[in-house]
Amino acid sequence: MKDTAKHQGLRNQLVSVLEQKGITDKNVLAAIKKIPRHLFLNSSFEDYAYQDKAFPIGAGQTISQPYTVAYQSQLLEVEKDHKVLEIGTGSGYQTAVLCTMGAKVYSVERQNELFKTTSLLLPKLGIRPKHLSFGDGYKGLPNFAPFDSIIVTAGAPMIPKPLMAQLKIGGRLVIPVGGENEAQIMTLLIRKSETQFEKHELGNFRFVPLLENKN
Numbered sequence: 001m002k003d004t005a006k007h008q009g010l011r012n013q014l015v016s017v018l019e020q021k022g023i024t025d026k027n028v029l030a031a032i033k034k035i036p037r038h039l040f041l042n043s044s045f046e047d048y049a050y051q052d053k054a055f056p057i058g059a060g061q062t063i064s065q066p067y068t069v070a071y072q073s074q075l076l077e078v079e080k081d082h083k084v085l086e087i088g089t090g091s092g093y094q095t096a097v098l099c100t101m102g103a104k105v106y107s108v109e110r111q112n113e114l115f116k117t118t119s120l121l122l123p124k125l126g127i128r129p130k131h132l133s134f135g136d137g138y139k140g141l142p143n144f145a146p147f148d149s150i151i152v153t154a155g156a157p158m159i160p161k162p163l164m165a166q167l168k169i170g171g172r173l174v175i176p177v178g179g180e181n182e183a184q185i186m187t188l189l190i191r192k193s194e195t196q197f198e199k200h201e202l203g204n205f206r207f208v209p210l211l212e213n214k215n
Helices: 005-020 026-034 043-048 066-076 093-100 112-124 161-165
Strands: 055-058 061-063 083-087 104-109 131-134 147-152 167-177 184-191 197-205
Touching: 005 026, 005 066, 026 066, 026 093, 055 112, 066 093, 066 147, 066 167, 066 184, 083 093, 093 104, 093 112, 104 112, 112 131, 161 167
Parallel strands: 083 104, 083 147, 104 131, 147 167
Antiparallel strands: 055 061, 167 184, 184 197
16 A cells, blocks of 8 residues: 555646646645545556546446546535535545545445445545445435535436435536436536526536446
8 A cells, every 4th residue: 555756746747637627626636636546446557547547446347537536526616524425436536535625425336346345445545434335326325415515426317316306405416417328418417496406518528337226
């Protein structure tokens, strides 16, 4: 579990790349500068960990490219002690970014293999989400709702209604929407009232599909 000066230098370079691509949120950039992304990857990918690329993490899933992590995190407008629901814990890297930004993170993972690995890894790195759970991301975590913001890190064919219901008024939901074999549209929903949501569509991305009732 080594994090060296070389790794820190590579992270500084990565942050410069993200700034050039339009990431301006200082909290997001500071978190990415701090978190050892190479420790969230298979050791065979260690030399590539600070490239702006996605990599496989097992169970047919990927760790998102840093730009995507930064872009989604920036859209959430996270403030200290915000309650954030994350759908798709995956490697735990996005979880770590949000925790480092000061959020209270409640995260759900559908793949048991990844859930077990990440549950062990995060505490070793000093990252302490409020709650990690193994379950169906489409259902969210109603027992802990409402949330200041919700982030979905997998592509969904539509925005799950339970997630919309678990968002605070004024809260922000960031989700890639689209079919499994097509680019998804990054979508931001801002809850304006009990019944009204403001919708923004923000460009095409590619994510693994959001899984429902697997395992």
